[in-house]
Amino acid sequence: MPSPSPASGASSPLRDARRSRFTYRQLAQLATYGTTTPLRVIAHIDLDAFYAQCEMVRLGIPEDKPLAVQQWQGLIAINYPARKWQIGRHCDVAEAKKLCPELIAQHVATWREGDDKWAYRDDAAANIATDKVSLDPYRLQSRKILALIKDCLPKDLQKVEKASIDEVFLDLSAQVHAELLRRFPELSTPPSSGDVAEHLPFPSAAALDWQTDNLVVLEEEQEALDPDWDDVAMLVGSEIVRGVRAQIRERLGYTCSAGIANSKLVSKLGSAYKKPNAQTVVRSRAVLPFLTGIKVTKMRNLGGKLGDQVVSSFNTESVKELRDIPLDQIKAKLGDETAVWLYNTIRGVDHSEVNSRTQIKSMLSAKSFRPSINTPEQAIKWLRIFAGDIYSRLVEEGILEHKRWPRTINLHHRHAGQTRSKQSPISSGKALDEQALFNLAKDLLHQIMAEGDVWPCANLSLSVGGFEEGVKGNMAIGAFFKKRDQVPPPLRPTDTCTIPEGRTVEQPSKKHRLDEVRSIQRFFAKRPAGDAASLGANGQLQVEKLSVDDTSSSWLDRGSEGLDTRGPDTRGPDTRGPESRFSHDTTTGPEDSAQAAIYACARCKAGFSDEVSLQSHQDWHFAKDIQDSECAASTPSQQPTPSRGHTSRSSGPASRRGRGGSKLEQGQSRLRFG
């Protein structure tokens, strides 16, 4: 059927059998990180046995050697070679050594009373009474990895959420969007009808090369469907992630696992699917079959009591069976909000946003006392250690440069099973040093002591929180979140701004279309030719045109510079002693390039220094308009709505605790490759 003439029955030019399922609008929404577009690409990256890897790298231990990280007599991380010996987190050191005599059990670093820095000590395990564990070495590595990840992605097209010390979410939508336009110029042609509801032409690529990715195996019928844009988008995302993982491996020596999917929910399950050192793609057509093989308690936010409640309410932990339960029945058990959330979750529907926030909100330093301590003098010694710990972390947060400032300090105390706390404000006016923190902590302790029984004390913790962003000489907040008639900030590419509806979008602007192109080239230019060919590598010309002066050093020549937001030399106590092999490239902050604005946006008056920036800014308006036009339809799907108000009944035992350690249990779909 070479004739390009009208699809027969369908009459509408918008719906044609030879057209994509997806519309121009849905494509455009990628550029603004719209959370409901089916083309969205989210990745979850999870470092393999992170603490253990940190020690392997630090100590220069060959990666096939079994190693575990020890905390007192227990183990808090076990690398994959050691897991072959059945060593798990439930083991203590003695048991583990019995299972595997060659096991290297490396104790975590500790702070020690009377010492002002943490250190790795041979005798730490024997000094539980005087030492407190320090996770600083891992935080430091976590930062470096995060910085590298950000460095691998185009500055203005990245959205990175630090989910924990060893996990990140990436929203790759905008980058994938740019790459799709580059590879498939036909996507840049406006819809012939002029209506963004028109369906896209079908992708010109016939077969997709998934390389080493794991794909969920599907029924033939499903697999036989031609790839549509969601598959292509996913493939591009997967290539990006493979590149990021390769960099982490090459530059820092860490392996990680990744999941690529349409949502945070599914991408996280994907990264856990195959470990270590692998990545799993869950295409949208594979979501339901994929989830079918997964226990409901493995899903995000269902690992705790809520999950137990679900299981006991419906007498199954199978996602497949839960899907057969009508919404009303779920509502009856869990309350409306939670029910709707669950109903969507077990269908892989999750529109939660990737927050481009890599900053922590509070920090805590704590110690459990075994045995309990009994005097103020003892407590005060610990407060000094806590203060030192927290201070060094505050320095890393940029407290010296007033980048971030904690508003409150809090002391918790446990006595006779009861916990009490006191908190007080931290003045933002005066200097905050270790001594000041210590003094505040002592005050709080005195308040607690004045109010009741304190001894014996089983636990003390000091925390600071309520961080505010830099105040001094920094107009960030006021400038960006001021007026109702919100305009996109003209000069800062990665900041978010709220638009009137209260949603946030990121606005690409300024010189960064160029960075973007460059950075995409990084990924695809140095790839074996076969790879791009499978997708039909067009769009090259366009890139050539855009990638003008590439005078700056190639990313390959750079370390993680320019990304870490710390100022120079704000490191904690780190490289100490010969055993410490973490390297610490000192980094410089991002430079501000103030530019003269000679091009103005007609719509919002934002100024730009060159035509390309202006164009890219107008693209943003275009995409945002489309997103806005979609507002009514979009559900602001959210958190699990922790069954607060209506939990009521039978929060019964359920005592599920599946904790079996088996990872790929029951009927999960098999994987096609390795």
Next chain:
DNA sequence: ACTCTAGCG
């Protein structure tokens, strides 16, 4: 300001 619960690794 303070307490409590939850979730995760």
Next chain:
DNA sequence: GGCGCTAGAGT
């Protein structure tokens, strides 16, 4: 199973 950590709701 405990510990260290973070977040957020309720009051």
